Amino acid sequence: MKHIQIEEKAFCTGCGACTNTCPKHCISFEEDAEGFSYPKVDESLCVECGKCIAVCPVQKEKPADLPLDNIKVFACVNKDKKVLKESSSGGIFTLLAEKIIKKGGVVYGSAFDNQWNVCHVGVDTLEGLEKFRGSKYVQSQMGDSYSQAKAFLEQGRPVLFSGTPCQIAGFNRFLGKEYPHLVTCDFICTGVPNPKAFRAYREHYAKRWKEPITGIAFRDKQYGWDSFSMVIRGKTKQYRKVRFFDPFIQAFYSHLLLRPACYHCQFKKYNSGSDIKLADYWYVKRVHPEIYHRDGVSLVMMGTAKGQALFDSVAPEMEKVESSMKNVFQTNASFETIVKEPPSRKEYLHTICHTDSTEDIVHCIKKLAKQPLKNQLVAKLRFYKQQLFARK
Ligand SMILES: Cc1cc2nc3c(=O)[nH]c(=O)nc-3n(C[C@H](O)[C@H](O)[C@H](O)COP(=O)(O)OP(=O)(O)OC[C@H]3O[C@@H](n4cnc5c(N)ncnc54)[C@H](O)[C@@H]3O)c2cc1C
Structure with a gap:
């Protein structure tokens, strides 16, 4: 068989390099019972050229890590x-994105579509960048974004392409060569949650309210960055829960909802080939208290000279403090640690794979994400302490 065939789901990240590469356009993505999408080849059109196999970033040897000593690290606030x-x-x-747009470029990132699904799109206006702001804790569907971005690069337009480390690794393999006007940006990633589970979660509120969803924010900062909230808005109703108490965020944090490949991630540390890597600078108060801001601090790592040049060009528009790789290891476990499947995932998989009922899926997430009473009390105390001492 000379085309891609996913026998072991644990190794397909769903990056979309195969679909974007296929010269016959005969690879589509189909959602499985769990809710993640995998490539499916229309064999009647396939000419067995093998390009989809060659481009796959996880069928090759695991890429080498960048030597970490050379990486510059900063704590930054816009x-x-x-x-x-x-x-x-x-x-x-x-x-970073504004700079590329001002140079006449195009920025690719993850946005909600009009049905509140999460997908990759390109934007070439400053106003358009708004839709990229904020993490969406759902796997973003790549569609033909790789091909679109390549077409712009071939025209000589600057492109900033952002995504998870596996999406950036897929994009680099799809391109197969360096483009001087391309900058890629990924982030430290725990893993990507399930689109079907989030569909059920938001539909649960739309049904209960009997009105369509009008807004979603996974990382609303009304109570600050440390105590961000999940917010779902309807026309007249609103759901808001601080991260410690929202079942979907708790299920994400307990690693219940992730794509199978995330439990075998090949793109930890710094081997995605991205020019810049972003993250939350959690615990920044401990290592650089002078830059702590109630509304958030970014950890920025420069993988290449191109990344460094873009960062330098926007440096006057941010507060920044130089940091170190040692601090990255000490404050952000996701940089190097691959998450493990929790034992409760068996029960979760049994539900999500066997029903499309919104209520059953939400009930299962709520049940499995529920924290023991002691943890709930600790979370409450942590929240009230953060609110009491919130400064700046
Ligand atoms: C699924 C997921 C897991 C993450 N895990 C961690 C972690 O373990 N540790 C950590 O420190 N940081 C993690 N982050 C990254 C972090 O939350 C911020 O996105 C990052 O620090 C950039 O923040 P910002 O304020 O500069 O920009 P923001 O404006 O908040 O960032 C938006 C950027 O994130 C991209 N984006 C948003 N949602 C998605 C998505 N679903 N798929 C691909 N790209 C997306 C947008 O395209 C844009 O490029 C995660 C983000 C996501 C989406």
Whole structure:
């Protein structure tokens, strides 16, 4: 068989390099019972050229890590208070993206479509960047974004392409060569949650309220960055829960909802080939208290000279403090640690794979994400302490 065939789901990240590469356009993505999408080949059209196999970033040897000693690390905060508030951490992604748009370029990132599904799109206006702000804790569907971005690069237009480390690794393999006007940006990633589970979660509220969803924020900062909230808005109703108490965020944090490949991630540390890597600078108060901001601080790592040049060009528009790789290891476990499947995932899989009932899926997530009473009390105390001592 000379085309891609997913026998072991644990190794397909769903990056979309195969679909975007196929010269016959005969590979589509289909959602499985669990809710993640995998490539499916229309064999009547396939000419067995083998390009889809060659381009797959996880069928090859695991890529080598960048030598970490050479990586520059900063703690940064965007000076634009509105953008900072709307972003997940320190709002640095928007700063990088604005620069590319002002140079006549195109920025690719993850946005909600009009059905509240999460997918990759390209944007070439400053106003358009708003839709990228904020982490969406759902796997983003790549569609033909790789092919679109390549077409712009071939025309000589600057492109900033953002995504998870596996999406950036897929994009680099799809391109197969260096483009001087391309900058890629990924982030430290725990893993990507299930689109079917989130569909059920939001539909649960739409049904209960009998009105359509009008807004979703996974990282609302009304109570600050440390105590971000999940917010779902209807026309007249609103759901808001601080992260410690929202079942979907808790299920994400307990690693219940992730794509099978996330439990075998090949793109930890720094081997995605991205030019810049972003993250939340959790625990920044301990290592660089002088830059702590209630609305968030970004951890920024420069993988290449191109990344460094883009970062330097926007440096006047941010507060920044130089940090170190040692601090990255000490404050952000997801940088190197691959998450493990929790034992409760068996029960979760049994439900999600066997029903499309919104209520059954939400009931299962709520049940499995429920924390023991002691943890709930600790979370409550942590929240009240954060609110009491919130400064700046
Ligand atoms: C699924 C997921 C897991 C993450 N895990 C961690 C973690 O373990 N540790 C950590 O420190 N940081 C993690 N992050 C990254 C972090 O939350 C911020 O996105 C990052 O610090 C950039 O923040 P910002 O304020 O600069 O910009 P923001 O404006 O908040 O960032 C938006 C950027 O994230 C991209 N994005 C948003 N949702 C998705 C998605 N579903 N798929 C692909 N790209 C997306 C947008 O395209 C844009 O490039 C995760 C993000 C996501 C989406």
